[in-house]
Amino acid sequence: MGYLIPEVLLAGGALLALLAVAMLPNAKNLGSWIVLLAMLAAGVDAASMWGVTAKLIMSDTMAIDKYSILVTEFVLLAGASSLLLAWNADRFGAELPPLMAISVLGMMTLGTAANLMVVFVGIELLSLPLYILAASTRTRAGGEAALKYLLLGAFSSGILLFGMALLYGATSSLTFVVYPAITAANTWLLWSGLGLVLVGIAFKLAIVPFHMWVPDVYEGSPTPVTHLMAFGTKVGAAIILLRLLAFGFYGQDGSWGTLIGYLAVLTMIVGNLLAVPQLNLKRLLGYSGIGHAGFLLVGIATHSVDGANAMMFYLLPYGLAAMAVFGVLRLIEGQGDEVTLSDLRGMAYRRPWLAAVLIVGMLSFAGIPLTGGFVGKFFLLQAALFASQPGLAVGIVVGTLVGLFAYLRPLQMLFQRTEVSAKVQHLRWSVAGAVVLGVAVVGTIGIGVYPAPLVHIVSQSANFYWLTGG
Amino acid sequence: MISVQYVVALAVLLFMIGAIGVLVRKNPLIMFMSAEMMWNAAALAFIAFARNYHDMSGQVMAFLIIGTAAAEVGIGLAIIVAVYHRRHRLDIDEVSKLKG
């Protein structure tokens, strides 16, 4: 049973950190160190399993393959970067590191899920700590964010659960990897179950029209937590949606493919459009995250190996760009929780390096060549066109063009000469922040210039169709 | 023995009552309760199907739901109380500063 060691390490780290912060309340960063080391250990152990032959474990409820390993690495990157962004900041509370660890554990669980039960456990494990973390600064906005997230989260989980119940009723099994083997019974039970489950996952992934919690919660939550939601939650929700649909409902693609395609186009356009007039940067990133969820859906909607590859690929450049942008935000906000566009004024002259990082991140979000975001969008476009779905391609192009306006506006502020905002003037570098920004910039440009290694890894991992019949 | 359809119909009814409750009630506590009702409707459906198929996994799922719901209630009540402390009113429509 050595396959679950990364999960065990992380869970152990979380518990240890919880104990440590309770017993030694004065030890600075102790919990963070414990969780960070646990994450590193889990990452190394997961990486060492790369050569494993894919298999189902735990009575066919979990799948260990390169897909799950890559997901583990992605979400650990998300978790570690969120942790580093919260480094040295007592105001988030000492419980932040263990809670983040548990949330990341939920995302990892989703990566291995082969059974609806595990999907449910993963999603709840992911969400419950985030409800708490959203309110961890005890501000008014934080409380509002947490309450909104909690109520809507519980609501959507209810929908998800009921959908699972109906799927169970239709197939008599919770192990969705055996669904293709069960003769495709096109009953209303199956289809309404699938619809409900889709809604439940789409809520987590922030698909229009299930997206409305995102901007409010992003705006109200502390920045490191927002980053974890933006990067980690998106990875977790996207990969389970891909595995569930592209494998569990392999045969019925003609039906759900179109639906996902419509949702993708709607999400890409609405998300990017609403990002344009935003003045609060975290809110802007919330809408941008919605837009990117639409891009991710394109990969699923094409229902092809190309599409699955493209979606998996897209997650990393997206996450790295989020690291760059949230990292800069975290440095600017200092002791506050809010960064508006006018706080960026004059940064290009006063803090040229930091401004450069922000530019790289934003351009990658926008999909400008030589950044990872461009390569990711190119693969999605290619997948859409190869799948003979020009509508999706048009959606990508329109969404990208609209998004361009949203991302260029903050950059315009950077070059305002008239005055330098107070927050930029009092900005202080931190080592942890610099590490996050360094990784983000190197990764974003590296993937943009030479994507071949990542392409190689992704193309091995997105090949999860080995699960034929369990 | 009661046929499975009746139980599932009851579950659907419960689910819809819960969903409508979330949409129409203004007190966050009641909304939260309504959401829990949706969860329990699902649990009921799971048990019904599990009995029908003589399969244990549905039963296990029901227990998981109960356990998770308990955890969620713990967190949820804490958050609601925290918000109540600040406002001294429990009206969800007043919690709408973040928008646009």
Place this chain on the structure above:
Amino acid sequence: MQGLTEILLLPLFGAVTIGAFKSLAPKRYAGIWASVLLVASFVLAVLADVHLAELAAGHRVISGTLFNWATGFGPKIAWNIYLDPLSGIWLLVITGVGALIHIYSNGYMHDDPDRGRFFGYLNFFIFSMLLLVLAGNLLVLLIGWGLVGLASYLLIGFWYQRPSAVQAAKKAFVMNTIGDVAILIGLALLYFRFHTVTYAGLFSTFAHATPNTAYFEWTAVLLFIGAMAKSAQFPLNGWLVDAMEGPTPVSALIHAATMVTAGVYLMARLYPLLRLAPDVAYAIAAIGAFTAIYAASSAFFQQDIKKVLAYSTLSQLGYMFLALGVGAYTAGVFHFMTHAFFKACLFLAAGSVIHALGGEQDLNQMGGLYKKMPWTTASFLAATLAISGIPPFAGFYSKEAILGQVFNSGHGLLWIVGVITAGMTSFYMFRLFLLTFFGAPRNKKLYDHAHEAPAVMTVPVVILGILAVIGGFFGSWLNGWLAPVFRMYPGASHAALEAGPVFGTVITVGLAVLAFFIAYWLYVLKRTAAKAGISTWPGKWMLAAYGVDTGWRNVAILPIQVVGTWFRDRIDQGILAAVVGVANGIWLWAEDLRPVQSGYVRRYGLSIMVGLGVILAYCLTRV
């Protein structure tokens, strides 16, 4: 890969090292270093071609992969390198002529404080151009295509203190961007239809495709627009004449011998596509012929030594496209080769003249220089005879090959245009030659200071002059060399050199000789001034190249400016005014949507329920 990687990377290495060390090392080392690397590259290129020649005739291809750009998702895209006899010719010319021009530049740029930057750019250009011709697929070709445009932009604007140079660089960049976008779209069309961009993959599918479908015509048109922009074919020709603002070696290398022939290379490379798009092929021939005669007549009254040469480059490129359009691929490549020799020679010799006169380019200030600069005069004369098509100089053979084949293929009108252009070429070239080197010196002061260029400049000029004399004898060798390329895929059945009718040759040469005598009579015996006739109406029109540039201004640039000014006045934004206008539209739309995000949790829940209802309704219709 038989040294191909080294050939490609040596100039890049040069550009990088010069860029890194230019402020540390003494200035003259930059030029020497750049030249040494290029000579090494040339030697390797010769070796690679020798190796290519040793292969069996049907398999004369050396290909390899530098590295995989992206593998796994869909079709493989790699940095393919591909050498066949066609790219072999370009390889030799680029490195060979390029090396000579590098050596020459050591003398020409001797006094320029920014020599390091110059040689860095020059090496970078050579790298980009080699990438373009050695590309094994269209994507790598397009990258090289974009990079040569960038290098050209940098070098035209090399003297960035001059506003005119900056303006010219901008113009070249804009016009080339039109072409780049067209190629990109054409490439996308090919890629998404055939899922590959490699030559072999595309051409083998083309072999079975039905000709004359709209898809192929459009693709060919788009790729041809790219070729037109790069090779300055009418009406995208305006930038080439302005590009003469760059240093003269740059004009010789980029805007005469190599870069502007990239369009010729692309079209010759894509001959299987042209088979499928016969209408486009005819359009290429017609545009080529028109550009040839249009540019030749524009050269008649030019007052600037380099501008005459620029128009003659346009005109000769027109010949090459004429050849490609009628399917005379070998003749087109042949003319490219001889043109590279004699035009590089002409530009470098002109550069020596400009150098000797302290930067003067006006023909009205020259004259009688043959006494002072014998070597330059002799080389210039050889090249002039070559471009005028006087036997047995190089240009005669290649031009005859083109015209003969145009005649044989039954394009009578195009043939007549070509023949007349040949006569005109002879006239304006001898006008240039006689005004520069013969007659009385028109500016005594400049004349007295004139001197023959140093050996580092003269030797490359003389070598090129010799090549301009003997270049034509390579014809039959070239014919055999290129034959395997054009036999590989259907579409080039008439690629080999053909002899035209004898009367055609007689007429062409007769016209050229007649034109020489007219020029001699006008400019030596009657001593007509260079600026004679430019105030009459044909002269005015020809001097201004028939106002095509002004036409572009009026048709394309002015309306944009008017709209731009309008927006600027309205929204107080600069050049991005139009973009801002669209942005504002999007903004208003987004502002209208914002109230939906009301902040009320119950509304959010309602939104979820509505979405759920729609999805359930959709799903249940699938049962």
